[in-house]
Amino acid sequence: MAKVIVVTSGKGGVGKTTTSASIAAGMALEGYKTVAIDFDVGLRNLDLVMGCERRVVYDLVSVVKGEASLRQALIRDKRVENLHILPASQTRDKEALDLEGVGRVVKELGTMGFDYVVCDSPAGIEKGAQLAMYYADEAIVVTNPEVSSVRDSDRILGLLDAKTQRAIEGREPIKTHLLVTRYSPARAASGEMLSVDDILELLGIELLGVIPESQAVLNASNQGAPVVLESETDAGGAYLDVVKRFVGEALPHRFLEPEKRGFFSRFFSPSPRSAFAG
Amino acid sequence: MGPMQAYEPDPTSETPALQLGGMVSTFTVVKIERADPAAVGVALQEMLARTPDLFEDAPVALDLSGIDGPTDRSVGEGDGLRVAARPSGVSLGDLVRALRAGGLLPVAVCDPSNRRRAEARALGLASLRGGGRRAHRGSETGEPATEDLSPVSAAGKALTLRHPVRGGQVVYAEGTDAVVLGPVNPGGEVIADGHIHIYGPLRGRALAGAHGDLEARVFCQRLEAELVSIAGVYLQAEQLPAPYRGQPAQVFLDGETLVVGDL
Numbered sequence: 168m169a170k171v172i173v174v175t176s177g178k179g180g181v182g183k184t185t186t187s188a189s190i191a192a193g194m195a196l197e198g199y200k201t202v203a204i205d206f207d208v209g210l211r212n213l214d215l216v217m218g219c220e221r222r223v224v225y226d227l228v229s230v231v232k233g234e235a236s237l238r239q240a241l242i243r244d245k246r247v248e249n250l251h252i253l254p255a256s257q258t259r260d261k262e263a264l265d266l267e268g269v270g271r272v273v274k275e276l277g278t279m280g281f282d283y284v285v286c287d288s289p290a291g292i293e294k295g296a297q298l299a300m301y302y303a304d305e306a307i308v309v310t311n312p313e314v315s316s317v318r319d320s321d322r323i324l325g326l327l328d329a330k331t332q333r334a335i336e337g338r339e340p341i342k343t344h345l346l347v348t349r350y351s352p353a354r355a356a357s358g359e360m361l362s363v364d365d366i367l368e369l370l371g372i373e374l375l376g377v378i379p380e381s382q383a384v385l386n387a388s389n390q391g392a393p394v395v396l397e398s399e400t401d402a403g404g405a406y407l408d409v410v411k412r413f414v415g416e417a418l419p420h421r422f423l424e425p426e427k428r429g430f431f432s433r434f435f436s437p438s439p440r441s442a443f444a445g
Numbered sequence: 446m447g448p449m450q451a452y453e454p455d456p457t458s459e460t461p462a463l464q465l466g467g468m469v470s471t472f473t474v475v476k477i478e479r480a481d482p483a484a485v486g487v488a489l490q491e492m493l494a495r496t497p498d499l500f501e502d503a504p505v506a507l508d509l510s511g512i513d514g515p516t517d518r519s520v521g522e523g524d525g526l527r528v529a530a531r532p533s534g535v536s537l538g539d540l541v542r543a544l545r546a547g548g549l550l551p552v553a554v555c556d557p558s559n560r561r562r563a564e565a566r567a568l569g570l571a572s573l574r575g576g577g578r579r580a581h582r583g584s585e586t587g588e589p590a591t592e593d594l595s596p597v598s599a600a601g602k603a604l605t606l607r608h609p610v611r612g613g614q615v616v617y618a619e620g621t622d623a624v625v626l627g628p629v630n631p632g633g634e635v636i637a638d639g640h641i642h643i644y645g646p647l648r649g650r651a652l653a654g655a656h657g658d659l660e661a662r663v664f665c666q667r668l669e670a671e672l673v674s675i676a677g678v679y680l681q682a683e684q685l686p687a688p689y690r691g692q693p694a695q696v697f698l699d700g701e702t703l704v705v706g707d708l
Contacts, residue, residue, distance in 0.1 A: 292613075318612055321630050325611035369630060369648075371609060 169277040171284045173303035175327075177319030179290030181311045182348040185384055186406075187287035188216045189395035190307065193410030195250035196395070199282040202241065204272075205255035206299035207289040208264060214254040217244065218391025226256040231268030237275050246396065251281075264298055273302045292322060297330050304333070305342040307375060307413075311349050312360040317369055320345075324370065344375035346409065351380045353425040363423055376409035378402050379422040474555060475544065476508040480533035482543040489547035506553040506573055507540070509561060537564040603639075610635055610649065617655075631671060640664065647673070651696075659698050664708060668694040678703045 174187040184207075191203035204227060205213035214220040219242050225235035230253070237253075244250035253272075256263075276284050288299035300306065306327050310320045324343060328334055333341050347363055355362040363377060378384075383400035387393065395406040401422070408418050477485060512533045541551050553571040554561055562572045604618035606625045612632030616623065622639035633649035635641050640662050641653045647665035654661030654676035663673050668689050672681050675698045686705050693708040 318631060322612040322632065324609075325614045325633075328608060328611075329614075369628075371628065 169273070169281040169284045170305065171273060171286065171303045172305050172307060173286045173288055173300045174307045174309060175288040175296060175300055175323055176290065176309040176316070177292060177296075177323040178311070178316045181309050181316055182378070182384075183290070183309050184212045184216050184287055185388060185394065186307065186309050186346060186348065186378075187213060187285050188393040189403075189406040190410060190413070191252075191283070191285040192217070192244070192247055192250055192393035193395040193407055194283045194285070194414070195244070195247045196407075197410060197414060198249065199414070200249045200251075200280055201283040201285065202251040202253055202276055202281050203285045203287060204253040205287050206264075206295055207287065208255045208259060208261040208295065209257065210289070211255045211257040213287050214242070214252060215391060216388050217252055217393060219244065219252055219254075220391070223254045226254045226259075227272070228256040228259040228263045230272055231264055237272065237279070246392070261295055264295070266298065266301055269298055270302060292326060296323075297326065300327060300330065300341075301332050303327075303331060303341055305344065307344050307346050308370070308372070309346050309348055310366060310370070312347060312351075312355060312362070312366060314361065317361065317366050321370060324372065343372045344413070345370055345372050346375050346378065348378040349380045350377050350422060352423060356425050374420065375412060376405060377420060377422045378405045378409070472506045472553070473503055474508050475505045475549065475551075476511050477540060478511040480512040480535040482535065482539040485540060486543040486546060489544065489549070493547060504550050504552045505544070506555050507537075507544075507551055507570075508555045509537075509557065510555075513558060513561065537561060537570075538568055541568055541570070603642075604637070609633075609645070612649070629665075637661070650674075652679075653696075654698075661697075663696040665695075666693050666708075667691055668696075668705070673703070675703060680705070 172190070174183050174190065176183050184205075187203050187205075191201045194201040203213060203217065205211060206227070207213070208228060211220075211223075214223055222242050225240035227240070229235040230237050230240045240253055242252045242254065244252065273284060286299045286303065289295040308320050308323060308327075310316050327341050327343060331341050333339065345367070347366060350363070351360065354360045363374065367374060379401050381394075381400065381402035383397060383402045384394050387397055387400075387403070393406075394400065394403045395410065397403040398407045405422060408421065412418050479485065512535065537554070544551050551570060553573045554565045555573050557565055557572050565572050603622040603624045604616070606616060606623070606627070609627040610616055610625055610629040610633035612630050615634040615636065616625075618635075618637035618639065618641075620638050623635050623637040623641045625635060625641070625643045625645065628645040629635055629643055629647050629649040629651065631648045634652070635643070635650070636652045636655050638656045638658060638661075639653065641651045641664070643651065643663075643665040645665075646667035646669055647663070648669045648671070650672040651663045651665070651670060652672075652674040653663045657676050659676050661675055663675065668685060669691060670680075670682060670685065672679055673685075673696045674680075675696060678698060678701065680696070680703050689705045694705050695708050696703060696705050698704070
């Protein structure tokens with residue numbers, strides 16, 4: 168039985184698609200048969216970020232409508248074994264999706280032997296976002312360190328508690344994880360952005376990881392490669408940690424504290440302690 | 446159950462011709478069960494015969510869901526499930542006349558359909574959103590609440606919530622107290638006819654004594670509220686006394702003044 172993960176946030180532009188791509192690719196790197204589904208019907212970003220936009224023939228809507236089989240619509244990633252993408256349609260009306268149809272797709276993915284189904288939610292709290300979360304077993308709530316993003320995440324957590332199949336059927340509640348993206352420890356320390364502690368204080372859910380603000384994310388996205396594949400970069404390494412934590416490895420959190428100052432910066436601006444030492 | 450006294454801001458020296466203020470009040474809601482103004486008039490006369498001064502010029506809001514079916518709002522925005530309201534043929538004007546003849550003062554219609562809203566406007570009646578809050582089972586946006594949010598307790602037994610009340614969620618403890626074992630986050634709202642106890646920070650809204658109980662209180666472990674209200678008298682965030690912000694506190698009515706005190 169596949170485990171269904173929704174990547175959601177409420178607010179747009181916080182890094183849901185980047186996260187979906189890297190979580191799915193990271194799971195596949197770890198040896199799990201994984202599919203990423205783009206629920207953002209009408210915009211279609213996941214295939215771009217994952218670099219398979221030229222290979223899209225069928226999509227989620229065509230499968231739900233019965234115009235193509237799931238096997239026809241799934242795109243196999245060329246770099247990572249075990250990684251598959253089910254793209255969104257750019258041309259179809261987003262009303263084309265319905266709960267029953269999505270349910271059939273999720274169920275069939277389970278019978279095809281997938282371990283993880285990663286659902287990339289559209290922004291907002293409307294039908295599209297609710298469809299993406301409905302069948303989820305676990306949710307990764309993506310938040311930027313700013314007040315409006317955190318408020319929207321709080322709102323989404325309320326929906327996850329009320330509007331998912333698990334909630335409606337009274338089963339064990341959906342498991343929620345917090346992922347803070349575009350984090351700059353130095354700016355949090357100076358009060359320019361919310362700190363991870365501030366965010367945890369309001370949302371009160373388990374911290375899955377912190378992704379530092381990084382040029383590597385933009386570079387990877389422009390090249391059509393999930394940043395997790397460049398694990399030597401700060402953001403890529405952080406996503407790999409997140410994936411490993413998700414599947415059960417106990418790794419310490421990183422990127423919470425500002426980087427230690429280097430030799431030269433210390434040399435040119437002595438710390439108060441060294442001033443007193445003389 | 447008349448209108449409650451509102452919190453009055455400090456009067457300023459220059460008094461403009463017009464001032465806007467807030468007031469929370471409760472209405473008697475009259476649910477129309479038959480699309481027949483004559484039958485409504487008769488039923489009203491029977492009620493008045495039993496209790497003659499029950500509704501003397503009482504402002505009432507009309508609930509038409511009994512004759513028109515639920516409007517789409519009661520299903521909730523954004524979930525893609527819309528139930529079109531099919532208003533019955535009876536005119537709102539005829540119903541309003543029957544109620545006025547019985548001594549009631551209709552002032553508003555709860556959750557009207559578009560057609561009913563147009564009729565209400567023509568009659569000078571307000572359209573109230575969220576009229577479903579009386580029979581409340583979830584939030585204002587129509588989300589079905591979680592199992593823990595949904596039960597409306599039997600009278601006397603407090604409504605206990607074991608989850609945070611998050612932004613956009615509204616919980617109503619009808620006829621009883623609300624106990625929240627966790628935070629009430631910004632944009633979240635707890636309404637109770639009795640007391641409200643919050644074992645966590647209150648960052649959203651808490652409205653105790655929603656049906657006019659002047660003895661009701663709000664207790665919380667950390668007062669960071671957007672709004673607290675007892676029986677319609679309310680304080681907004683910036684009106685909370687500074688020494689109590691972020692501190693354990695209780696809020697209660699002393700006469701017509703809302704007081705924040707130590708817990």
